[in-house]
Amino acid sequence: MKVNTLILGAGAAGLFCAAHAGPGALVIDHAKRPGDKIRISGGGRCNFTNLDVTAANFISDNPHFAKSALARYSQWDFIDLVSNAGIAWHEKTLGQLFCAGKSQAIIDLLLSMVDRANADLWLETGIERVERTDTGFRALLTRGRDGVVVEAANLVVATGGKSIPKMGATGLAYQIARDFGVPVTDTRPALVPYTFSDGRFAGISGVALPVTARANRGPTFPEAMLCTHRGLSGPAMLQTSSYWREGEAVTIDLSPGTDLAAALKARKAAAGGKPVGTILADHLPARFADLLAGELGLTDNLADWSDARIDDLAARLHGWQVVPTGTEGYRTAEVTLGGVSTEALSSKTMGATDIHGLYFIGECVDVTGWLGGYNFQWAWSSAHAAGTAIAQS
Template sequence: MTANLTNQSHFDAIIIGGGACGLTCAVQAGFLGKRTLILEKNDRVGAKILISGGGRCNYTNLYTTHKQFISQNEHFSRSALSQWTVDDTISFFETYGIEGQEKTLGQLFPVTNKAKDIVNVFTNLCRDLDQEIWCDTEVISVDRATGGFSVSISRNERKETLYAPKIVIASGGLPVQKLGASDFGLRMARKFGLKVTETSPALVPLTITGKDQQWYQQLSGNSMFCRVWNDRVSFEENILFTHWGLSGPAILQISSYWKPGEYIYIDLLPGKKITELITLEREANGKRMLLNYLSSLFTRKFAEALSDHLPVDKNLASLSKTDMEIINNLIHQFKVKPAGTKGYDKAEVMTGGVDTNELSSKTLEAKKIPGLFFGGECVDVTGWLGGYNFQWAWASGFVIAQNL
C-alpha cells in the first residue's frame, strides 16, 4: 500500500503500532468512515498476537471485569471494558469466521488454534476498509504541528515527515525486544509532559539464586497444581520448577504482584489437609514410610527432594506432633524468596506505563494534549494471564476509534 502523504488531510489519524490495539483502532475507525495510517516497525503487523498462547492466541477471557487488571487506578479500565465487552469481542470474531473454544478458567481460543487467523481478520479488514499499513517503518518522533501533529519516520532508508490531525500511540510496552518492543510510547508521553508510572516485568518467571538454586534445579521439569499467594492476591494453577527457579501459570500470575525482597507462599496440596491425610493413612498402614506416602501425592523426584526438609525416613506411626507441624507448614506454606525475574524479554507484559490520571477513561485521549491518544500495553493497565490483556487491547482500540 502506498500513498502521497505530503498533504494528509485525507487521513483522520496516524496509528503508531500495528499490534492488537492499533489494528483494532484502524478497523473500528474504518467502520465509521475514517481513514487511518498504521506505522509498524516490524516487517508485519500483529507480532505478539502471532506468538501468544504458543501460537494459538487466547484472544479473550469470558470472566473479564476491571478486577483482573493492575493499575494505580483500579477503576480506570471500567469505561473501556464496558464500551467494548467480551460479548462484543466474541461477536466480532465470529462475524469474520473465528469460532471460539473455551479452555481452562474462561480462556477463549480460536477452534483452529491458529493465531494467524486472528491477524488475518484485521489485515483483510484494513484492506477492505482502505486503511493504510506501512511496515518496516520506524517512528523517530512525534511533535505538535499546525492543525495537529507531525511524525518523523525512517522508511526505505530515507526519512520523511508525515502530518495528521490526531495521533494514536499503541506501540506496546517493554516486553519482548525481539518482537520490536521499545519504550517509544513512554518516551513520547514524557516528551508531551505526561507522567509515567514505574514499570516492571509482569507475567514473568521468577529466579532463585544462592544456596537454594541447586534444590530447584534438581526439580526442573516437575509441574504441579498449587495455590500461590502473597498478602495481596492468590492464584490456583500449575507451577513449574525450572533450572533457574519457578514458572508456570500460577507463578506468572503472582509475578505481577511481586516486588523484590518479598516472599511468596505455595500451598502444594490446595483444598486438602496433609495432617488429616497422614492420620487416615497411619490408621490403615502405620508402617508405611513417609517418603513412600509423599510419593503417592507428588512425583517420586519431588518427594525425595523434600527429604532436605522433612523426616522422610520415618514411618507414619512414629511421626511426632512436632513432625506433623513441620510437614503441615512445608506442604501448605512453602516459603519462597525469589531473587528476581527473568526480565522483560521473558515477560508477557509489563506493569506501569502512561499514568491513567493523564488520560480520559472514556476516550483515552490525553487530557493536556487534545488529539493525542494512548492505548494497549503502554498505558498503566495490566491484565492477568489468560486473555485479559487482549480484551483490554481490543477495548482500548475501539474506544479510541470512536473519538478520532
C-alpha cells in the same frame, strides 16, 4: 503526507483502532509483519479474551480506570466478532478462549477490518521523531533509505511495553509520553517466571503440579506451577509475579483441596512404616516430594511422628513459602506492569486530557491484566474507545 490519524504500532491495539478510527488512518510499525505478539500468543492459538473479564482482573494505580472501556466494548462483543468471522474457538480453563486453529486467523481478521476501513498499513517503518504542531502532530519516519514526514490531526500510541525485546519491544511509548509531558508510572516485568540463584529447582526441571499461590497482597491463583532450570514458572507463578516485589515471599499451597494432616494421620494409623518423604509422593509428584524430603529432612518413618509434628508439616506444605531471587525480566515477560499514567488520560476516549488528539492504548497504559486473555481484551476495548472517539470527533 497528511492523514487524519497516525497510529504507531501494528499490534492488537493498533490494528483494532485503525478499524474503528474512520477515514484517513495510517498504521506504521518497524516490524516486517503485523501482529507478531498475536502470532505467538497462546502457544500459537491466541488466547484472545476471557469469559469472565471485569476491571478486577486488571492492575493499575487507578483500579476503576478500565471499567468504562471494558463496559463499552466487552468480551462478548469480541466473541461475536470472531464467531461472525467464522473463526472456530473453544474454552480451555478458567474462562480462557483460544482459536481452534492458528492465531493467524485473528491477525487476518484484523487486517481485513483495516482494509475495509480504507486505512493504510506501513511496515518496516522507523520513527525518528514525533512532535506537536499547531494543527496536530508531525512524525519524521524512515522507509528504507527514505525519510517521510507525516502530519496528522490525531496521534495514537499503540507501541506496547518493554516485554519480549527480541520481538522488537521498546519503551518508545513511554518516551513519547514524557516528551509530551504525559506522566508515566514505574514499569516492571509482569507475568514472568521467577529465578532462584541457588538453582534449587534445576534438578527437577519439567515437574509440574496444581497449586494455589499468592504474592504480596494480591489474590490467590489456583493454577499449575512448573519447575524450571532457572526457578519456578507455570500459570500460577506468572500470575503472582505481577504482585510480587523483590525480597518478598510467594506463598504456595502444594496440595490444594487435600487435608494433608488428615491424610498423613490416616496413613500413619494404617501403614506408617515408610519415610515421610516417600509417603508424600502419594500427594505430590515423586521428584518434587524428593526435593522437599531433602530440604526438610523428611527421612524418618511416619509411624515415629507425633500428630503435632504432622500438623506442623501439613501447615508448612499448605503454606509453603519461597523467596525468589528475581524474575527472568522483560526477556520472557508477557506484559509490562505500569506505564502511561491513567491520571492523564480520559477513561472514555483514552485521549490525553491536556493534549487534544493524542491517545495511548493497549499495553503501554498503566492497565495490566491477568494471564488468560485479559490483556488482549484490554487491547480491543481501549482501541475501540480511542477509535470510535476519533471517528466521532
